[in-house]
Amino acid sequence: MLDTANVPMIGDFVRESLDLHLFFARIMKEHAIFMQTGFLPKDLTYAQQAEQFRCQYDEIIKEAIMLGDCTASMDVLKSGELVTDKTLRAEQKTEMLTGIPIDVTITMEEANLKPDLGTIPPGIEPQVNLLNQKAMALTTDFAGFKEHVLEQVNQCCITTNLFPMQYQHLYKEAEFYLKVLTWIQNHQFVDARVNLLEQKLFWDEIMREHAGIIRHLLDPSEKELCFKAKELALRFEKLEKKLKGEGLPASSFEKLVRENIAASISIADYKSSSTELLLECQIKALSMLSPLLTDHTLREAYYYLRILQTWKIGYLGNG
Ligand SMILES: [Fe+2]
Protein backbone atom coordinates (compact mmCIF):
# COMPACT_ATOMS: atom_id res chain seq x y z
CA MET A 1 0.00 0.00 0.00
CA LEU A 2 1.42 3.39 -0.97
CA ASP A 3 1.67 5.83 1.88
CA THR A 4 1.66 9.18 0.12
CA ALA A 5 2.53 11.01 3.34
CA ASN A 6 5.91 9.35 3.08
CA VAL A 7 6.62 10.08 -0.57
CA PRO A 8 9.98 11.80 -0.46
CA MET A 9 11.25 14.88 -2.24
CA ILE A 10 14.41 14.93 -4.35
CA GLY A 11 16.53 15.42 -1.24
CA ASP A 12 15.39 12.03 -0.01
CA PHE A 13 16.39 10.33 -3.27
CA VAL A 14 19.85 11.82 -2.91
CA ARG A 15 20.13 11.09 0.80
CA GLU A 16 18.74 7.56 0.62
CA SER A 17 21.05 6.70 -2.28
CA LEU A 18 24.19 8.03 -0.65
CA ASP A 19 23.35 6.56 2.77
CA LEU A 20 22.95 3.19 1.09
CA HIS A 21 26.26 3.33 -0.81
CA LEU A 22 28.17 4.55 2.21
CA PHE A 23 27.05 1.38 4.01
CA PHE A 24 26.72 -1.24 1.29
CA ALA A 25 29.66 -0.35 -1.00
CA ARG A 26 31.95 -0.79 2.01
CA ILE A 27 30.25 -4.10 2.79
CA MET A 28 30.85 -5.25 -0.81
CA LYS A 29 34.47 -4.08 -0.72
CA GLU A 30 35.03 -6.19 2.40
CA HIS A 31 33.34 -9.20 0.83
CA ALA A 32 35.97 -8.88 -1.91
CA ILE A 33 38.71 -8.85 0.75
CA PHE A 34 37.26 -11.94 2.48
CA MET A 35 37.02 -13.76 -0.84
CA GLN A 36 40.52 -12.72 -1.88
CA THR A 37 42.03 -14.07 1.35
CA GLY A 38 40.07 -17.32 1.00
CA PHE A 39 41.52 -18.52 -2.32
CA LEU A 40 44.48 -20.87 -2.46
CA PRO A 41 47.62 -19.90 -4.47
CA LYS A 42 46.61 -22.00 -7.49
CA ASP A 43 43.42 -19.93 -7.90
CA LEU A 44 45.29 -16.69 -8.38
CA THR A 45 42.95 -15.57 -11.17
CA TYR A 46 40.00 -15.64 -8.79
CA ALA A 47 42.00 -13.73 -6.17
CA GLN A 48 42.85 -11.11 -8.80
CA GLN A 49 39.19 -10.80 -9.79
CA ALA A 50 38.26 -10.28 -6.14
CA GLU A 51 40.95 -7.61 -5.90
CA GLN A 52 39.53 -5.80 -8.91
CA PHE A 53 36.10 -5.74 -7.27
CA ARG A 54 37.69 -4.37 -4.09
CA CYS A 55 39.29 -1.49 -6.04
CA GLN A 56 36.08 -0.74 -7.95
CA TYR A 57 34.08 -0.54 -4.72
CA ASP A 58 36.72 1.81 -3.30
CA GLU A 59 35.85 4.14 -6.17
CA ILE A 60 32.12 3.92 -5.38
CA ILE A 61 32.76 4.71 -1.71
CA LYS A 62 35.02 7.65 -2.60
CA GLU A 63 32.35 9.08 -4.87
CA ALA A 64 29.64 8.55 -2.26
CA ILE A 65 31.82 10.33 0.32
CA MET A 66 32.47 13.20 -2.07
CA LEU A 67 28.75 13.59 -2.81
CA GLY A 68 27.62 12.58 0.69
CA ASP A 69 29.47 15.15 2.78
CA CYS A 70 26.74 17.37 4.24
CA THR A 71 24.00 15.19 2.67
CA ALA A 72 24.20 12.00 4.76
CA SER A 73 21.49 11.40 7.37
CA MET A 74 22.29 12.13 10.99
CA ASP A 75 20.66 8.78 11.96
CA VAL A 76 22.99 6.90 9.64
CA LEU A 77 26.11 8.72 10.77
CA LYS A 78 25.25 8.10 14.42
CA SER A 79 24.27 4.45 13.98
CA GLY A 80 27.76 2.98 13.62
CA GLU A 81 26.76 1.17 10.42
CA LEU A 82 29.31 3.06 8.27
CA VAL A 83 32.38 2.94 10.49
CA THR A 84 32.74 1.82 14.11
CA ASP A 85 35.41 2.79 16.62
CA LYS A 86 37.14 -0.47 15.67
CA THR A 87 37.00 -0.39 11.87
CA LEU A 88 40.27 1.45 11.34
CA ARG A 89 42.22 -0.84 13.70
CA ALA A 90 40.56 -3.91 12.15
CA GLU A 91 41.66 -2.77 8.70
CA GLN A 92 45.22 -2.13 9.83
CA LYS A 93 45.40 -5.55 11.51
CA THR A 94 43.92 -7.29 8.48
CA GLU A 95 46.37 -5.57 6.15
CA MET A 96 49.23 -6.64 8.42
CA LEU A 97 48.02 -10.25 8.58
CA THR A 98 47.01 -10.77 4.93
CA GLY A 99 49.23 -8.37 3.00
CA ILE A 100 46.14 -6.98 1.22
CA PRO A 101 46.45 -3.18 1.03
CA ILE A 102 43.47 -1.39 2.56
CA ASP A 103 43.07 2.34 1.99
CA VAL A 104 42.40 3.63 5.50
CA THR A 105 42.08 7.25 4.36
CA ILE A 106 38.66 6.28 2.95
CA THR A 107 37.66 5.05 6.40
CA MET A 108 38.88 8.22 8.08
CA GLU A 109 36.99 10.36 5.58
CA GLU A 110 33.83 8.30 6.04
CA ALA A 111 34.13 8.60 9.82
CA ASN A 112 34.38 12.40 9.50
CA LEU A 113 31.37 12.92 7.22
CA LYS A 114 29.13 15.78 8.22
CA PRO A 115 25.34 15.34 8.31
CA ASP A 116 22.75 16.95 6.09
CA LEU A 117 21.69 20.26 7.58
CA GLY A 118 19.07 20.89 4.91
CA THR A 119 21.61 22.13 2.38
CA ILE A 120 21.59 19.43 -0.32
CA PRO A 121 23.00 21.05 -3.49
CA PRO A 122 20.21 21.33 -6.10
CA GLY A 123 22.24 19.98 -9.07
CA ILE A 124 23.41 16.81 -7.36
CA GLU A 125 20.60 14.44 -8.43
CA PRO A 126 21.99 13.48 -11.90
CA GLN A 127 25.38 12.63 -10.35
CA VAL A 128 23.69 10.47 -7.73
CA ASN A 129 21.61 8.82 -10.42
CA LEU A 130 24.79 7.95 -12.34
CA LEU A 131 26.46 6.64 -9.20
CA ASN A 132 23.42 4.41 -8.56
CA GLN A 133 23.64 3.01 -12.07
CA LYS A 134 27.37 2.37 -11.70
CA ALA A 135 26.85 0.62 -8.35
CA MET A 136 24.03 -1.51 -9.81
CA ALA A 137 26.16 -2.66 -12.75
CA LEU A 138 29.13 -3.45 -10.51
CA THR A 139 27.01 -5.27 -7.93
CA THR A 140 25.28 -7.33 -10.63
CA ASP A 141 28.75 -8.45 -11.78
CA PHE A 142 29.91 -9.09 -8.25
CA ALA A 143 26.82 -11.16 -7.41
CA GLY A 144 27.54 -13.20 -10.55
CA PHE A 145 31.13 -13.73 -9.44
CA LYS A 146 30.03 -14.91 -6.00
CA GLU A 147 27.51 -17.27 -7.57
CA HIS A 148 30.15 -18.66 -9.93
CA VAL A 149 32.64 -19.29 -7.12
CA LEU A 150 29.92 -20.98 -5.07
CA GLU A 151 29.14 -23.31 -7.99
CA GLN A 152 32.83 -24.14 -8.38
CA VAL A 153 33.06 -24.92 -4.66
CA ASN A 154 29.86 -27.00 -4.65
CA GLN A 155 31.08 -29.01 -7.64
CA CYS A 156 34.43 -29.58 -5.89
CA CYS A 157 36.31 -27.86 -8.72
CA ILE A 158 38.04 -25.53 -6.28
CA THR A 159 38.54 -25.43 -2.55
CA THR A 160 38.74 -22.24 -0.50
CA ASN A 161 38.90 -21.13 3.13
CA LEU A 162 35.30 -19.93 3.17
CA PHE A 163 32.29 -22.13 3.86
CA PRO A 164 29.89 -22.62 0.93
CA MET A 165 27.26 -21.01 3.13
CA GLN A 166 29.42 -17.88 3.37
CA TYR A 167 29.39 -17.48 -0.42
CA GLN A 168 25.62 -17.89 -0.34
CA HIS A 169 25.49 -15.27 2.40
CA LEU A 170 27.68 -12.82 0.42
CA TYR A 171 25.55 -13.41 -2.65
CA LYS A 172 22.31 -12.68 -0.77
CA GLU A 173 23.71 -9.41 0.55
CA ALA A 174 24.69 -8.29 -2.96
CA GLU A 175 21.18 -9.13 -4.15
CA PHE A 176 19.68 -7.15 -1.30
CA TYR A 177 21.84 -4.11 -2.11
CA LEU A 178 20.54 -4.36 -5.68
CA LYS A 179 16.96 -4.71 -4.49
CA VAL A 180 17.04 -1.58 -2.32
CA LEU A 181 18.86 0.35 -5.06
CA THR A 182 16.16 -0.66 -7.52
CA TRP A 183 13.47 0.62 -5.12
CA ILE A 184 15.25 3.94 -4.89
CA GLN A 185 15.99 4.24 -8.62
CA ASN A 186 12.38 3.49 -9.51
CA HIS A 187 11.08 5.92 -6.88
CA GLN A 188 9.13 2.92 -5.69
CA PHE A 189 8.23 4.14 -2.26
CA VAL A 190 6.44 1.58 -0.18
CA ASP A 191 4.60 1.56 3.09
CA ALA A 192 7.10 1.54 5.96
CA ARG A 193 5.61 -1.57 7.55
CA VAL A 194 5.68 -3.58 4.32
CA ASN A 195 9.25 -2.50 3.84
CA LEU A 196 10.13 -3.46 7.40
CA LEU A 197 8.73 -6.95 6.81
CA GLU A 198 11.10 -7.40 3.88
CA GLN A 199 13.99 -6.02 5.87
CA LYS A 200 13.15 -8.27 8.82
CA LEU A 201 12.85 -11.40 6.70
CA PHE A 202 16.24 -10.66 5.23
CA TRP A 203 18.21 -9.46 8.26
CA ASP A 204 16.90 -12.04 10.78
CA GLU A 205 18.30 -14.75 8.54
CA ILE A 206 21.55 -12.81 8.07
CA MET A 207 21.98 -12.35 11.84
CA ARG A 208 21.35 -16.06 12.44
CA GLU A 209 23.93 -16.92 9.80
CA HIS A 210 26.50 -14.56 11.33
CA ALA A 211 26.19 -16.35 14.66
CA GLY A 212 26.52 -19.73 12.91
CA ILE A 213 29.54 -18.69 10.85
CA ILE A 214 31.38 -17.10 13.79
CA ARG A 215 30.72 -20.18 15.91
CA HIS A 216 32.23 -22.46 13.27
CA LEU A 217 35.31 -20.28 12.79
CA LEU A 218 36.12 -20.26 16.51
CA ASP A 219 38.58 -22.73 17.98
CA PRO A 220 36.56 -25.47 19.77
CA SER A 221 38.35 -24.57 23.01
CA GLU A 222 36.55 -21.19 22.97
CA LYS A 223 33.58 -22.83 24.68
CA GLU A 224 31.91 -19.76 26.11
CA LEU A 225 32.02 -17.81 22.85
CA CYS A 226 30.82 -20.88 20.91
CA PHE A 227 27.95 -21.37 23.35
CA LYS A 228 26.91 -17.72 23.17
CA ALA A 229 27.00 -17.80 19.35
CA LYS A 230 24.79 -20.89 19.33
CA GLU A 231 22.33 -19.19 21.68
CA LEU A 232 22.16 -16.11 19.44
CA ALA A 233 21.58 -18.22 16.33
CA LEU A 234 18.66 -19.95 18.08
CA ARG A 235 17.23 -16.62 19.20
CA PHE A 236 17.11 -15.30 15.62
CA GLU A 237 15.77 -18.60 14.35
CA LYS A 238 12.84 -18.25 16.76
CA LEU A 239 12.24 -14.67 15.62
CA GLU A 240 12.21 -15.82 11.99
CA LYS A 241 9.62 -18.48 12.82
CA LYS A 242 7.43 -15.98 14.66
CA LEU A 243 7.46 -13.61 11.71
CA LYS A 244 6.49 -16.35 9.32
CA GLY A 245 3.56 -17.28 11.58
CA GLU A 246 0.23 -16.65 9.92
CA GLY A 247 -1.89 -13.53 10.45
CA LEU A 248 0.38 -11.61 12.75
CA PRO A 249 -1.76 -8.72 14.16
CA ALA A 250 -0.28 -5.21 14.35
CA SER A 251 0.06 -5.36 18.16
CA SER A 252 2.06 -8.61 17.93
CA PHE A 253 4.14 -7.14 15.17
CA GLU A 254 5.13 -4.24 17.41
CA LYS A 255 6.03 -6.68 20.18
CA LEU A 256 8.09 -8.68 17.70
CA VAL A 257 9.97 -5.55 16.65
CA ARG A 258 10.80 -4.88 20.32
CA GLU A 259 12.08 -8.45 20.71
CA ASN A 260 14.09 -7.99 17.54
CA ILE A 261 15.67 -4.80 18.84
CA ALA A 262 16.71 -6.60 22.04
CA ALA A 263 18.15 -9.56 20.09
CA SER A 264 20.00 -7.24 17.69
CA ILE A 265 21.52 -5.31 20.59
CA SER A 266 22.70 -8.65 22.09
CA ILE A 267 24.31 -9.83 18.86
CA ALA A 268 25.89 -6.40 18.31
CA ASP A 269 27.40 -6.56 21.82
CA TYR A 270 28.73 -10.04 21.10
CA LYS A 271 30.30 -8.95 17.79
CA SER A 272 31.70 -5.79 19.34
CA SER A 273 33.43 -7.60 22.22
CA SER A 274 34.65 -10.37 19.87
CA THR A 275 36.22 -7.72 17.62
CA GLU A 276 38.03 -6.17 20.57
CA LEU A 277 39.25 -9.59 21.72
CA LEU A 278 40.46 -10.45 18.21
CA LEU A 279 42.26 -7.10 17.98
CA GLU A 280 43.98 -7.90 21.27
CA CYS A 281 44.78 -11.43 20.09
CA GLN A 282 42.70 -12.90 22.93
CA ILE A 283 40.66 -15.38 20.84
CA LYS A 284 41.79 -18.63 19.26
CA ALA A 285 40.17 -19.02 15.85
CA LEU A 286 40.68 -19.88 12.20
CA SER A 287 42.37 -17.18 10.13
CA MET A 288 39.10 -16.26 8.40
CA LEU A 289 37.72 -14.97 11.70
CA SER A 290 39.50 -11.64 11.41
CA PRO A 291 38.58 -8.52 13.40
CA LEU A 292 37.49 -7.04 10.06
CA LEU A 293 34.97 -9.87 9.64
CA THR A 294 33.45 -9.41 13.11
CA ASP A 295 33.47 -5.60 12.73
CA HIS A 296 31.80 -6.05 9.34
CA THR A 297 29.03 -8.16 10.88
CA LEU A 298 28.76 -5.60 13.70
CA ARG A 299 28.06 -2.83 11.17
CA GLU A 300 25.41 -5.03 9.54
CA ALA A 301 23.78 -5.42 12.97
CA TYR A 302 23.88 -1.64 13.48
CA TYR A 303 22.29 -1.11 10.06
CA TYR A 304 19.47 -3.51 10.99
CA LEU A 305 19.06 -1.89 14.41
CA ARG A 306 18.63 1.54 12.86
CA ILE A 307 15.96 0.19 10.52
CA LEU A 308 14.16 -1.44 13.44
CA GLN A 309 14.39 1.63 15.63
CA THR A 310 13.18 4.10 12.99
CA TRP A 311 10.67 2.01 11.04
CA LYS A 312 7.65 4.11 11.96
CA ILE A 313 9.15 7.30 10.65
CA GLY A 314 9.42 7.05 6.92
CA TYR A 315 9.88 5.35 3.60
CA LEU A 316 12.34 2.48 3.07
CA GLY A 317 12.49 2.19 6.84
CA ASN A 318 15.24 4.78 6.94
CA GLY A 319 13.40 7.83 8.14
FE1 LIG B 1 28.42 -8.88 4.69
Ligand SMILES: [Fe+2]
Ligand atom coordinates in the same frame (compact mmCIF):
# COMPACT_ATOMS: atom_id res chain seq x y z
FE1 LIG C 1 26.58 -10.59 6.61
